[in-house]
Amino acid sequence: MLSALIVLPILGSLLLFLGLGGRKLAVALAGIPLVILLLLFANFDLQAGGLQWVQRWDWIPSIGLSYSLGLDGLSLLMVALNGLLTLIAVLTAEPEVKRPNLFYGCILLMSGSVNGAFVAQNLLLFFLFYELVLIPIYLLISIWGSPKRDYAAIKFLIYTAVSAIFLLGAFLALYWLGDPHSFELAEIRIASLRPAAQTLLLLALIVAFGIKMPLVPFHTWLPDAYGESSPPVAMLLGGVLSKLGTYGLFRFGLQLFPQAWADLGGILAWWGAIAVLSGALAAIAQKDIKRMVAYSSIGHMGYILLGMAAATPISLTGAMVQMVSHGLILALLFDLVGLVERKVGTRDLNVLNGLLNPLRGLPTVSALLILGGMASAGIPGLVGFVAEFLIFQGSYQDFPLPTLISICGTGLTAVYFVILLNRTCFGRLDNRTAYYPRVHGWERIPGLILTALIVWFGIQPMNLVKWPQPLAFTLSTQVAQAQTLILASAGNLAPVTLSGADPGNWETSRN
Amino acid sequence: MPDIVDIAVSAEGFSTLVTAVKAANLVDTLKSPGPFTVFAPTDAAFAKLPPGTITTLVQNIPQLTRILCYHVVPGRLKKADLAKYQSVGSVEGSPIDLTIEGDVFEVNNATVIQADIEADNGIIHVIDTVILMRPHWFWPIMNSALAASARG
Amino acid sequence: MTTTLTTRKLPPSTHPFADVVHRLEAGGSMLPDTPENLMQIIGLYKAYAVPMDFYWRDLLYIAEQVFVDPLPFFKFIIPEEYLKLANHYAGDNADLRIWRGQATAHPELLEFMEKGELKRKLPRILHHLWHDRINMEFAEECMRAMLWHRDMGGLLDPYMDSEEYKQNADRAIRAYCQGNPLLMGLYKLFPDMFLELCRQATMYSVLGLFWEVMAPVFFEISDLYDEGKITSVPEAMNFLVNGIFAIAGRPIYHRVRIRGEWYDIVPKSKGFTWLYEAAFPYVEAVFYRTSPFRGTKSYNAQANEVPTNQLDFHYGILYADKFPVGTAGIPPTLLHQDMYHFLPQYLVEYYRKHCRGEEDMLIQLGVSFQRSMYNVTSAVIQAGRAAFLYPLDDPNPRHLMMNRRYFEGQLNRFTRPEYGIREAARLAYIQDQNYR
Amino acid sequence: MSLNGLVTTAWLIPLYALVAWAGALIWSPGITRRTGPRPAGYLNALMTLVAFLHTVGALVAIWDQPAQVIRLPWLQVGDLVLELPLQVSSVTLGACAVVTGLNLVAQIYGFGYMEMDWGWARFFSLLGLFEGGMCALALCDSLFFSYVILEILTLGTYLLVGFWFNQSLVVTGARDAFLTKRIGDLLLLMGVIAIYPLTGSWEFEDLAAWAEAVQAGSATVDPTLIALVGLGLLAGPVGKCAQFPLHLWLDEAMEGPIPASILRNAVVVGTGAWVLIRLQPLYELSPTVLKVMLTIGSLTAVGGSLVALAQIDAKRALSYLASAYMGLIFVAVGTGHPQQAYQLLLTYAPAMALLVMAPGTVIWNSITQDLRYLGGLWSRRPISGLCFLTGMAGIIALPPFGSFWVLTDLWQQLAQSGQGLWAAVVLVTNAVTALGLTRVFGLIWGGKPQQMSERSPEVHWPMMLPMTVTMGVALHMPMILAVLGLIPALEGIPVAVMTGSSLTGIALGAWLYLQPQRRPVDWAFLADWQDLLANDFYTPKLYRASVVFVVRIISEITALFDRYVVDGLVNLTSLVVLAGGQVLKYTTSGQLQAYVLTIVVGVALLGWLIL
Structure with a gap:
């Protein structure tokens, strides 16, 4: 089942590369994984939590590479997000996109590889997929982007190459220092490592994945890459690719190094808060709506880091929900911004005006843009609030100050989205230029699907929250135990409250 | 001396005017001692009005009366007397603009083709166009062009 | 011919809209003479005339029968007799037959009132509540503009403050309140409140009588175009000029029917005429002044966006930004929606080919409407020129200069710098065929 | 269905409006093209009527009965269990009745005021959102969900003020309203998040019980912490109630249409007060918070009524009074008089609605909002004039009208318990309000007609009818208070003092503005002071020079730093590499x-x- 998620899109991409099909085939190919996903959701055992559909096949035993897959709540959400956004991206693409087969092929190749990374349970396998993603992404940015796309693509590539070096280094170190030597996630034991070594390895991973997310200050590739690529690609970059980073941090940082994680918690929380603030502040100064949305992404990665740093069950759940929420909202925003650019011909805030006009403007796009912006700013009733609230509530007790700063960050998010909405949607159309083509029905579909999800999960958050909860509880227990150890070793024997952090308990207390 | 109405009736080319004055019941007024200064449009002047105008005017006698009254100014005013003014007030109430310089003798947009016909109870000036009351916004419009050209 | 005459006799104009001045001097319209313009404006005259046929009937009904009713719940549900009311300028028994068609309500109007856009025969009240109806609200707004803006050259407005008017009104109001002690008591307490409502009813009557004339004029012009007898914009304008002169002397009055008896409030014998009391004030109040749409200007006193003098108001159709039509706070949308139901087929097809076709037809027809009203204004300007000044082919250069001063003075209304009107007035835009 | 059924289904009350909220959008001009948008309004009014009837029925059923709580599950993460508790009691249903009743009135008024507007779908949809939100807030028994609703209403304010988005001041007004309220909301969120670890619950009853425990000494809390938390919890109401220094938005929100202003001035600002009153036990834990609350409240009450005095814009002369009265509620809560605060909310709402409606009818067909260009309307527009006078009588302490009982009771309590300063605040605010309202009345209805008010008939029934009905309600407020058993026992001196202060204000206003020879609106001899007041103590400028400036500069610097330092460093490195x-x-x-x-x-x- 999991292999199908990887293999089908990749095979599909080969079909397209060979020149078969076109848009319709691409839509069909992007749709098939959703059926598999439905099956996964239907059969996912919430009670058991943990990894499911585990499979393993030793590929090249000599180097420890095995085709080893498995899926837990977080992977499930990420795979689902990837599947959904792939379809949305395909739907969002202009029908007259140049070299359609190559374009859709790249998207599918990317989608398959990302799925591979999300379900890989072998470090090398993860790395393989992690790197495989780069090829289609590089092509997608450099062939179909805005004028500065070459610059953006190369910059992206260099950054990710650095990320790869750090990642590979950390993985190799894990292999050599670990006991037994293994790339198998389930088999890695690092207890024997000295704390300093653990911290060092974790830092390497944070840098590696921090570039991918990206975290301030490794983020400067982002405005260019997001801003210069075409809307479907920006959607995938921001919605899915960045999640490879946060996912990696969860899977290989938090899960493998609970103790080092607990050590670094305070720093990470502040780091998150600073990311929130600087992303929001930089976004306020942007004059290009796409770059503004891109910068919003930086800030939102900060919330995830904050939630992870606190590592309470609530904050971890919040962080995982935020990964989905951010993916949905960012995809929606890029879709809409892309539509605005396609119809109006500019992304310049000083030029845009009056798009809410019901007859001559882009009323649906504007309405959804308002909704998307507000979701991003954390207005209740939308999924963004659920995620942010859980993060804040979960982190407040451990890290009150970074949490409060991050709350201020949501205020700043509101500031730049209001700037964006006021300039773009409100105001009057220019009588000399405002003869924009209409938005076709099919162009609205991706936005409407995403909006429906954003609203639905905002009103009925349990539908989203319940999937990653078991993992969040497990992880937070690990960190909490590690913390107890630290405290104990520091001679402070005060017991640490773990109320509700017992993974076995939460399911019963629900009723 | 004959009065104003007598002159109009006896003279050539004022039959429309006479009919109109009769329809408006102004005969008695214009026969009264007055004195009046009358700007009398010729038949040709009435003929210049667009088709249908006369018909609706006859259907609206009060309005016909007003237009005729607009052609009448109280007092005996010869061209030389009128030359002192830029405009005079009509019996109707609205002002009549005068342009009198040398040979030129015009009231509103009409040209006086025969001036200073003396009657028993006033003066008649024959005009070539029926004059119509100018609404008060007319002068600001004309002046704004002057002002603009002065600015420009 | 006239062009050469004028240009030979006068130096070129230096006005910012010199082209337009020259065109007016040549007997043309402010709107350029192109077949496309002609088609748009004639089509809009037709689409305007049908709802206008409803407006004038309902306005007269309100003026004559609703009168000072404090709770006129059904004032827009027009009784049958007013639909049958014979227009004085159409039909066989017309005072002056302008339109060769029928004197009772236009068939397209009757069909729409019956079935609406829902295309279903339902009780009138349901069509009304479903907003599938003619929008009287904007017609009333035109009335209010004429009432509120005073001092536009007529004598009726001062008359409404005269003792005579007050006595006429008092008689009618007393008759109206008779048998209703509550109303009578209220009238005793606040006579001026009822008097002011009566003045408003008078203005309903004025506008009704004005549009009673314009509807057949527009029907006829549309028929002539369909017959191929009007082939250029100046011809369309001159048809209007002649119409204006033909009707100029039509009496303007207000009378009220209470229990079968007529009460004169403004009697015909006062000699108020269509041109001075209805046409000129209408153009001034509705085409030029009105009041700023709430969706476009701030009414905040401290923002100083609304002029403090009525003379400085400049928010009529000639200045209106048509792009926000269909948005909140743009009242003419109601009028455009009314016209939308009655567009001639050739215009529907024309609009389908441009901009967003079906989707933004309301804006496209709004722009066409603006063009057509520039043509009507041109007709009024030319009529004023003909009435108060000189023929275009006058041999006297001084007379021609006066004509030019008049034209330039009229066009100055579109150039006043203090409100940035040059940009606000759409005169420059309508010169361009691509403004739609 | 029996009346008890109405109580158990009380959760439907907010939902009716939400049906209208979603339903109205069908008539958006982009969707319904061949017919007009008016059914959106009718649908809304109908649903409001249903909600109103449901509320009244339930209110009758639950009269003298204990409160019932309905819980709707929402979210659960571990031990964090969030259920939406709806408390159905005579108080909450009474609040719902005020909300739905005034909504109905405002909606019908809107039919008239907005009769030429093509944006009915959006407008009435948003009114529906507000109605649903406010009913939900009234019923909601949890601080957390109160925050949620307040935040959604903040978004609603943004969209409602931005209704006429073609207009430039509307655009800035909507922005400022949203951001100012958001500041309050976020501080509130901080408080909400911070209080939970202390109390383990967000339900108002639990919060009150905890506060009681702390007062009794059976629970402890760090004074600094509770002060900070209290300040956070105070910030939300400060923003919602347009209190200093977060009061600017109300002024700018006046760019929106009048029917929305009726609701905003009469009930929406009250949402903050509602939460404030319910949180009163928590505020009492920290003297600092109480001090801040009283300072803010009294500054706003006195300052707001003074600022209103200098406004030349009819709507703004009234909007500042909304701030001022909410300030009085802050004073009442801060001095421990929640009962009076609740009552003031009740008597204030219809009176304020009238005060906005009456000038609204004048603005509608006399075009200008500028008090300097109106006047002389009394003989021709007596009905709207009477409505304004009724509103004025109902809002100041003028026996026997509504607020008289509450304000005098409050003053009596304050004076008798030796809180003279706050009693003085009530007194001064009342007198200045009386003066300010007399001024508005004089400038619109008194004096001689001017150009803009020369032809000014009363307007049509969709505006007149709801206005006169509201007048009826306002006139009956003393009877309503009597039925509710809320008529306090007043002593002679307080009655004399409060009535005297009102009469002084009225007399001064009449002397200045009701003479045939019109006084200038501008007081030349006080020009500088008036400028200060007319410009709202120059607060907008202050904001622009401080907060806005700082955020802009910092964000520019961040962006530049990002672009040239961080990115430059990266580029340099790669150049070298x-x-x-x-x-x-x-x-x-x-x-x-x-x-x-x-x-x-x-x-x-x-x-x-x-x-």
């Missing part, structure tokens, strides 16, 4: 080069892996 440096230029050299590079990098990486 990749000696050619070509790749980082904006190449136009075609894509061949790029493909080659990709393939090389890709193969290299894969090869590296396999080895």
Whole structure:
């Protein structure tokens, strides 16, 4: 089942590369994984939590590479997000996109590889997929982007190459220092490592994945890459690719190094808060709506880091929900911004005006843009609030100050989205230029699907929250135990409250 | 001396005017001692009005009366007397603009083709166009062009 | 011919809209003479005339029968007799037959009132509540503009403050309140409140009588175009000029029917005429002044966006930004929606080919409407020129200069710098065929 | 259905409006093209009527009965269990009745005021959102969900003020309203998040019980912490109630249509007060918070009524009074008089609605909002004039009208308990309000007509009818208070003092503005002071020079830092590393080069892996 998620899109991409099909085939190919996903959701055992559909096949035993897959709540959400956004991206693409087969092929190749990374349970396998993603992404940015796309693509590539070096280094170190030597996630034991070594390895991973997310200050590739690529690609970059980073941090940082994680918690929380603030502040100064949305992404990665740093069950759940929420909202925003650019011909805030006009403007796009912006700013009733609230509530007790700063960050998010909405949607159309083509029905579909999800999960958050909860509880227990150890070793024997952090308990207390 | 109405009736080319004055019941007024200064449009002047105008005017006698009254100014005013003014007030109430310089003798947009016909109870000036009351916004419009050209 | 005459006799104009001045001097319209313009404006005259046929009937009904009713719940549900009311300028028994068609309500109007856009025969009240109806609200707004803006050259407005008017009104109001002690008591307490409502009813009557004339004029012009007898914009304008002169002397009055008896409030014998009391004030109040749409200007006193003098108001159709039509706070949308139901087929097809076709037809027809009203204004300007000044082919250069001063003075209304009107007035835009 | 059924289904009350909220959008001009948008309004009024009837029925059923709580599950993460508790009691249903009743009135008024507007779908949809939100807030028994609703209403304010989005001041007004309220909301969120670890619950009853426990000494809390938390919890109401220093938005929100202003001034600002009153036990835990609350409240009450005095804009002369009265509620809560605060909310709402409606009818057909250009309308527009007078009588302490009982009771309590300063605040606010309202009345209805008010008939029934009905309600307020058993026992001196202060204000206003010879609106002899007041103590400028300026500068710096320092450093590094440096230029050299590079990098990486 999991292999199908990887293999089908990749095979599909080969079909397209060979020149078969076109848009319709691409839509069909992007749709098939959703059926598999439905099956996964239907059969996912919430009670058991943990990894499911585990499979393993030793590929090249000599180097420890095995085709080893498995899926837990977080992977499930990420795979689902990837599947959904792939379809949305395909739907969002202009029908007259140049070299359609190559374009859709790249998207599918990317989608398959990302799925591979999300379900890989072998470090090398993860790395393989992690790197495989780069090829289609590089092509997608450099062939179909805005004028500065070459610059953006190369910059992206260099950054990710650095990320790869750090990642590979950390993985190799894990292999050599670990006991037994293994790339198998389930088999890695690092207890024997000295704390300093653990911290060092974790830092390497944070840098590696921090570039991918990206975290301030490794983020400067982002405005260019997001801003210069075409809307479907920006959607995938921001919605899915960045999640490879946060996912990696969860899977290989938090899960493998609970103790080092607990050590670094305070720093990470502040780091998150600073990311929130600087992303929001930089976004306020942007004059290009796409770059503004891109910068919003930086800030939102900060919330995830904050939630992870606190590592309470609530904050971890919040962080995982935020990964989905951010993916949905960012995809929606890029879709809409892309539509605005396609119809109006500019992304310049000083030029845009009056798009809410019901007859001559882009009323649906504007309405959804308002909704998307507000979701991003954390207005209740939308999924963004659920995620942010859980993060804040979960982190407040451990890290009150970074949490409060991050709350201020949501205020700043509101500031730049209001700037964006006021300039773009409100105001009057220019009588000399405002003869924009209409938005076709099919162009609205991706936005409407995403909006429906954003609203639905905002009103009925349990539908989203319940999937990653078991993992969040497990992880937070690990960190909490590690913390107890630290405290104990520091001679402070005060017991640490773990109320509700017992993974076995939460399911019963629900009723 | 004959009065104003007598002159109009006896003279050539004022039959429309006479009919109109009769329809408006102004005969008695214009026969009264007055004195009046009358700007009398010729038949040709009435003929210049667009088709249908006369018909609706006859259907609206009060309005016909007003237009005729607009052609009448109280007092005996010869061209030389009128030359002192830029405009005079009509019996109707609205002002009549005068342009009198040398040979030129015009009231509103009409040209006086025969001036200073003396009657028993006033003066008649024959005009070539029926004059119509100018609404008060007319002068600001004309002046704004002057002002603009002065600015420009 | 006239062009050469004028240009030979006068130096070129230096006005910012010199082209337009020259065109007016040549007997043309402010709107350029192109077949496309002609088609748009004639089509809009037709689409305007049908709802206008409803407006004038309902306005007269309100003026004559609703009168000072404090709770006129059904004032827009027009009784049958007013639909049958014979227009004085159409039909066989017309005072002056302008339109060769029928004197009772236009068939397209009757069909729409019956079935609406829902295309279903339902009780009138349901069509009304479903907003599938003619929008009287904007017609009333035109009335209010004429009432509120005073001092536009007529004598009726001062008359409404005269003792005579007050006595006429008092008689009618007393008759109206008779048998209703509550109303009578209220009238005793606040006579001026009822008097002011009566003045408003008078203005309903004025506008009704004005549009009673314009509807057949527009029907006829549309028929002539369909017959191929009007082939250029100046011809369309001159048809209007002649119409204006033909009707100029039509009496303007207000009378009220209470229990079968007529009460004169403004009697015909006062000699108020269509041109001075209805046409000129209408153009001034509705085409030029009105009041700023709430969706476009701030009414905040401290923002100083609304002029403090009525003379400085400049928010009529000639200045209106048509792009926000269909948005909140743009009242003419109601009028455009009314016209939308009655567009001639050739215009529907024309609009389908441009901009967003079906989707933004309301804006496209709004722009066409603006063009057509520039043509009507041109007709009024030319009529004023003909009435108060000189023929275009006058041999006297001084007379021609006066004509030019008049034209330039009229066009100055579109150039006043203090409100940035040059940009606000759409005169420059309508010169361009691509403004739609 | 029996009346008890109405109680158990009380959760439907907010939902009716939400049906209208979603339903109205069908008539958006982009969707319904061939017919007009008016059914959106009718649908809304109908649903409001249903909600109102439901509320009244339930209110009758629950009269003298204990409160019932309905819980709707929402979210659960571990031990964090969030259920929406709806408390159905005579108080909450009474609040719902005020909300739905005034909504109905405002909606019908809107039919008239907005009769030429094509945006009915959006407008009435938003009114529905507000109605639903406010009913939900009234019923909601949890601080957390109160925050949620307040925040959604903040978004609603943004959209409602931005209704006429073609207009430039509307656009800035909507922005400022949203951001100012958001500041309050976020501080509230901080408080909400911070209080939970202390109390373990967000339900108002639990919060009150905890506060009681702390007061009784059976629970402890760090005074600094509770002060900070209290300040956070105070910030939300400060923003919602347009209190100093978060009061600017109300002024700018007046750019919206009048029917929305009726609701905003009469009930929406009250949402903050509602939460404030319910949180009163928590505020009492910290003297600092109480001090701040009283300072803010009294500053706003006195300052707001003074600022209103200097406004030349009719709507703004009234909007500042809304702030001022909410300030009085802050004073009442801060001095421990929640009962009076509740009552003031009740008597204030219909009176304020009237005060907005009456000038609204004048603005509608006399065009100008500028008090300097109106006047002389009394003989021709007596009905609206009477409505205004009723509103005025109902809002100041003028016996026997509504607020008289509450304000005098409050003053009596304050004076008798030795809180003279706050009693003085009530007194002064009342007197200045009386003066300010008399001024507005004089400038609109008194004096001689001017150009803009020369032809000014009363307007049509959709505006007159709801206005007169509201007048009836306002006139009956004393009876309503009597039925509710809320008529306090008043002593002679307080009655005399409060009535005296009102009469003084009225007399002064009449002397200044009701003479046939019109006094100038501007007080030349006080020009500087008036400028200060007319410009709202120059607060907008202060904001622009401080907060807005700082945020802008910092964000510019951040962006520049990002662009030149961080990115520059990166570019520099890569320039050094990749000696050619070509790749980082904006190449136009075609894509061949790029493909080659990709393939090389890709193969290299894969090869590296396999080895």
